[in-house]
Amino acid sequence: MTQNRSWIPYLLILPTVVFLGLLFVVPLIQTLWLAVSDNGVPSLANMQTMVRDINFGRSILNTFLLTLAVVPIQIAMALAMGSMVSKVNGGRETILWIWTIPLGISDLAAGMVWLSILQNTGYLNTLLFSMGLIERQTAWLTYQTPVALFVGIAIAEIWRGTAIVMIIIVAGLNQVPKEFKEAAEIFGASPWTRFTRITLPLIRPALQSALILRTVLAFEVFAVVYALGGRNFPVLVGEAYNWQNQNQNYSVAAAYAVLIMVISLAATLFYLKVIKVDPERLP
Amino acid sequence: MKRLLSIAFLASTAIGFAGQAQSQTVFLSTQLRPIEEATAVREELLSGLERPVDYVVEEPPQFAVRMEAERQAGRHTISLVGALHGELSPLADKQMLEPLDDLAKKLVSAGMPQSLLDLGKLGKAEQQYIPWMQATYVMAANKDALQYLPEGADINKLDYDQLIAWGKKMEEATGAPQIGFPAGPKGLMARYFQGYFYPSFTGGVVRTFKNPDAVAGWEKLRELWTVVAPTSTNYDFMQEPLASGEVMVAWDHVARLKNAISASPDQYVVFPAPAGPKGRGYMPVVAGLAIPKGAPDKANATAIIEHLATPQVQLKTASLVGFFPTLNVQLPPDLDPGVALLAGAVTATQSAPDAMISLLPVGLGDKGGEFNKVYMDAFQRIILQNEPIDAVLKAQGETLTKLMADTKAPCWAPDAKSDGACQVE
Numbered sequence: 001m002t003q004n005r006s007w008i009p010y011l012l013i014l015p016t017v018v019f020l021g022l023l024f025v026v027p028l029i030q031t032l033w034l035a036v037s038d039n040g041v042p043s044l045a046n047m048q049t050m051v052r053d054i055n056f057g058r059s060i061l062n063t064f065l066l067t068l069a070v071v072p073i074q075i076a077m078a079l080a081m082g083s084m085v086s087k088v089n090g091g092r093e094t095i096l097w098i099w100t101i102p103l104g105i106s107d108l109a110a111g112m113v114w115l116s117i118l119q120n121t122g123y124l125n126t127l128l129f130s131m132g133l134i135e136r137q138t139a140w141l142t143y144q145t146p147v148a149l150f151v152g153i154a155i156a157e158i159w160r161g162t163a164i165v166m167i168i169i170v171a172g173l174n175q176v177p178k179e180f181k182e183a184a185e186i187f188g189a190s191p192w193t194r195f196t197r198i199t200l201p202l203i204r205p206a207l208q209s210a211l212i213l214r215t216v217l218a219f220e221v222f223a224v225v226y227a228l229g230g231r232n233f234p235v236l237v238g239e240a241y242n243w244q245n246q247n248q249n250y251s252v253a254a255a256y257a258v259l260i261m262v263i264s265l266a267a268t269l270f271y272l273k274v275i276k277v278d279p280e281r282l283p
Numbered sequence: 284m285k286r287l288l289s290i291a292f293l294a295s296t297a298i299g300f301a302g303q304a305q306s307q308t309v310f311l312s313t314q315l316r317p318i319e320e321a322t323a324v325r326e327e328l329l330s331g332l333e334r335p336v337d338y339v340v341e342e343p344p345q346f347a348v349r350m351e352a353e354r355q356a357g358r359h360t361i362s363l364v365g366a367l368h369g370e371l372s373p374l375a376d377k378q379m380l381e382p383l384d385d386l387a388k389k390l391v392s393a394g395m396p397q398s399l400l401d402l403g404k405l406g407k408a409e410q411q412y413i414p415w416m417q418a419t420y421v422m423a424a425n426k427d428a429l430q431y432l433p434e435g436a437d438i439n440k441l442d443y444d445q446l447i448a449w450g451k452k453m454e455e456a457t458g459a460p461q462i463g464f465p466a467g468p469k470g471l472m473a474r475y476f477q478g479y480f481y482p483s484f485t486g487g488v489v490r491t492f493k494n495p496d497a498v499a500g501w502e503k504l505r506e507l508w509t510v511v512a513p514t515s516t517n518y519d520f521m522q523e524p525l526a527s528g529e530v531m532v533a534w535d536h537v538a539r540l541k542n543a544i545s546a547s548p549d550q551y552v553v554f555p556a557p558a559g560p561k562g563r564g565y566m567p568v569v570a571g572l573a574i575p576k577g578a579p580d581k582a583n584a585t586a587i588i589e590h591l592a593t594p595q596v597q598l599k600t601a602s603l604v605g606f607f608p609t610l611n612v613q614l615p616p617d618l619d620p621g622v623a624l625l626a627g628a629v630t631a632t633q634s635a636p637d638a639m640i641s642l643l644p645v646g647l648g649d650k651g652g653e654f655n656k657v658y659m660d661a662f663q664r665i666i667l668q669n670e671p672i673d674a675v676l677k678a679q680g681e682t683l684t685k686l687m688a689d690t691k692a693p694c695w696a697p698d699a700k701s702d703g704a705c706q707v708e
Contacts, residue, residue, distance in 0.1 A: 054660050120514060121527050136458055137529065142513035143667050230468045231516045231663075242468075245344040247652035 034254035046251040050259070053252075059234040065150070066225075066235070067218040070157045074214060075207070077158070078166040082173050083195070096170070103163040111227025114156035115141075118228065143232045153233060156224050161217065165210045172206025173199065208275045215271070216264045236260050307337040308583040311349070312365035314416070314570045315604055316340040323603040332590055334583050343370050347649070350575065354379055359577040363584040365415055368402060368569045373649040375411040381574040382409035386585060390592055394611045403571055406645040406693070412571030413588050416597075416606035418537045419567050420474060421628040423521070423544060423553045428531035431456055439631050441557040443483075443503050450510030453531060460512045463530030466662070469519040471536055473655035476662065478566020478641040479534075480504065483559030487698040488641060492683055492707045493676035500559065501665050501672045508666050516667065525551075536568065537625045541605040545621030553624045555632035562639035564697070565632045569643060570606065601626070639697055646692035657683045680707045 038045045050056055085095055102110065117123045120137040128134045140148040176199055184194045200207075222237040240256035243249050315324050321340055329336045341349060346366060353359050354377070364371070374380055387400050387410040395414065403412045424438075431452035432438065436445040446462070453461040466472040477488050484500030485491035512530050521535035522543035533540070534556055544551045555563060572591065574584045590596060597608035598615055605622050607614075607629065614626055632638060647654050661679045664670040687704045694705035 054664060119517075120524075120529050139512075139514045141517060143516055144513045226468065231466065246468075247656050248344065248347065248649050249653060 031254045031257055034251050035258045036255075038251065046255040049249075049252050050255045053239070055234040055239055059236050059239045062233055063219060063221065063235045066154060066157065066221060067215060069150075069154050070161070071211070071214050071218055073154075073158055074162045074165050075169075075211065077162050078169045078210065081162075081166050082169040083199070085170065086173055099166060100163040102160050103167075105160070107160070107223030108227060110156060110160040111224040114152065114159070114224070115227050118152050141228055141232070146232075149229055149233055153225055153228050156228060157218075157221060160224060161214065164217075165214050168206050168210040168213070169203065172203035172210075175206075176202045204275060205277045208271055208277055211275065212268050212271050215267045219260060219264050219267065236263075307335045308362045308580045308587065309337045309339060309360055310363040310365065310584075310587060311339050311341055311346065311361045313341060313343045313346045313367065313370055314365055314606075316342070320604045327603060328591065328596055328600060329587070332583075332587065334586075336583075336587060343367075346370060347373065350374055350379065353575070353577075357577070359575060359579055361575055362578040362580040363587055364573050364575060365570060366573075368405075368412075368571060368643045369647070369651045371412050371571055371573055372405050372645065372647060372651065374573070374575070375405040375407060376646075376648040379576055380411045381576055381578070381581065382411070383413055383574065383588075384410045386410070386413055386588060389589075390610075393592070394594075395592070395609055396611060399569070399609055402569055402643065402645075412573035413592065414609040415570045415572045415591060416600055416604075417567055417569050417609055418606050419565055419629055419632065420471070420478065420534060420536050420556065421540070421553050421625060421632065422532065422534045422556055423525060423540050423551050423628075424533075425525065425528075425531040426550055426552060428453055428461060429552065438552060438554045440635070441554070443507065443557050443559055446557045447503075447507050447510060449532070450507065454510050457531075460510050461531040462507075462511045463518055463521055463524050463533040464511060464515045465518050465521050465533075465535050465539065466515045467517050467519040471539070472662065473658050474536075474566055475534060476658035477644075477655075479556050479564045480559075481658075482564025482639050482641045482697050483557070483561060486561035486639070489683065489687060489694060489705045490698045490701075490708045493673075493680040494708060496561070497676060498672050501661075501676070503559075505666060537607075537629065538605050541621060541625065544624055545605075545619055548620035548624055551624065553628035555628060555635055558635075558637050562637045563632070563635050564639045564641050566641045567643070569609070642696045644692065645695055647690050650686055650690050653686055654683075657686065683707050 035046055037043055081099060085092055085099075088095060105113070115122070118140050120139055124140070125134065125137050128138070129136075139145065140152055142149065180198050180202070181194055184198055189197070220237055221235055222241065225233055225235050226238055226241075236256060237260060240253045240260065243256060244253035310329075312324075315321055321338060325336075325338050329338060343366070346364075347370070350361075350364070353361065364374075371380070383403075387403070390413065391397060391400060399414045399417070400410065403410055403414055405411045428449075429438070431449060433445050433448040433452065436449070441449075450460065450462045464470075464472055464475065480500060481488045481491065481497070484503070485494060485496040491497055512524075514524070514529065518524055520539040521530075521533035522540050524530045525533050525540070526543040526546065540553070544553065556565060557563070572588045574581055574588075578584055591600075592610065594608075594610055594612045597610050597612060601607050601614060602618050602622060605619075605625060607626065614623070618626070644651065644654060657679050660682075661675055664675045664679075665672055684707045687706060691704045693703070694701040698705060
């Protein structure tokens, strides 16, 4: 009976495969072709335009700097938050619920929230002024204050994106058997030793997923940066958007899209290689 | 039974929608998008027409995509489009617009200036669009700033040195730079360079891109930029920083200053942009109405154009949304005071003895965005990144030359006419 129905699993996954094929693979191939062709002829002209553009170097640098600054902080914070909440008994759900609020806010809305804090007439200046620390409106988000601008964007990104990392890590922490920790405690292992020798190795799969997801998302950062930095802080996706929307040159925008995809794939492969996961622990 | 009923219900709504879509003429516009303006169009400007009109708005990039999609699919839903000169130009390039010569003839006799109608030909033999509304760019200042105006300066006849002196005085008195420009990602700063800066300093836009006059102009702009608020690169609409008091003096499109000035007309003065050694450059903005080829309802679309081009509707448009008539009509005395202030500055600009008109680019097709980028990249490198002027203008000039050669666009005023593509000298 079951042998006769061997086609059923395929039938059941067919809709999703067709759906992704139509709405992902086809546009992907079209984008690739758009990036490496010029008037229907294979050409590297779009890539050259992209690389020679004045914002190309800056957008690569900014995107990587932001990723390098934001992702480690988010992983560390998520680990700390996850470990803390695991010790809490009453109100655990409420705490988790509050921590994940930023997850429910769209990127652009998060950017607007931070813009209302950091702009000239924003809450930060109001607070500093009322404390007597500044005499008049101070601009934080301009091309003349690159460090403040970077810190502002990084804080907004950390605020917005830590929740997703934390959820994955909390799920991983929940799977660590209590017995291991209890045994280590009996043998007199310090909390730090228990964390580095038991918890961290056991949550490797979760950590790997969190790192891949967060890093790929960091390379795709756009709306928060666009709201806060605008023209002053070019990033890769922002440049793709500008070429598509303002310059109306879809081919160079496609070249950027392909570059972002290559970087994301490279980062994913890097994590898969570096953070080895015991195959038995894979789901 | 229940299921059957719901299917019947769905079917009837679907039919209902289809029926509705057919009976309405779809008018797609990139202009008057904000909800208050769109409501004014739907309820006031388009009222009194025989057949219902579905006024739909779309941002310019999506507008281009939708028009292209309808062209490729060959299935047309849009009967009338309203868009800026530069947004209609790529459509005309692809032969997507119906010729409107009969309508144009009628409107000339109704008092529409021939020079304005000629813009609507977009460099072709036939009329591509009918000028619908016009606007331009002006400067606005909070009245508190007037006390710092340098002695002997007439606000309606400012030159760049006086603007710089004014800016310095304001900065000294208030402790922060008080002049603002819309150099943010969605701001119209590129138009400042094409319509104001380049004509005023060099008497051209493309030909004179890197000549010695241009170098001197950029040096002057560097001096001006020391008294310009650094947050300018975040500003898209100057009405917001003006109203919040972040800057006291600003340059922008009239429609992007209107909210601040209409909200408290007693608090502001509006005046022409400063003059440079070659004159007082200014750029008109023209929005046009066009009928796409294959439009399902040409007859009604023509009727709507005629309706929108009547003197009453043109005046109503001015007082409701702050765009000025394309017909030769007197603005009424009971105009919104903010709009009246803006209109006064527009008249002052146009009638200034040193006024130098910078026409809208013709023939750039879909390269308008990259054309803007040439000027904005020069701005970013020279002013924001402090790179040497000569080298930047040389590099950007090469990009501009290539762009003009690709599009084969001839020169437009104030540049002298060219035989072939306009070239950087």
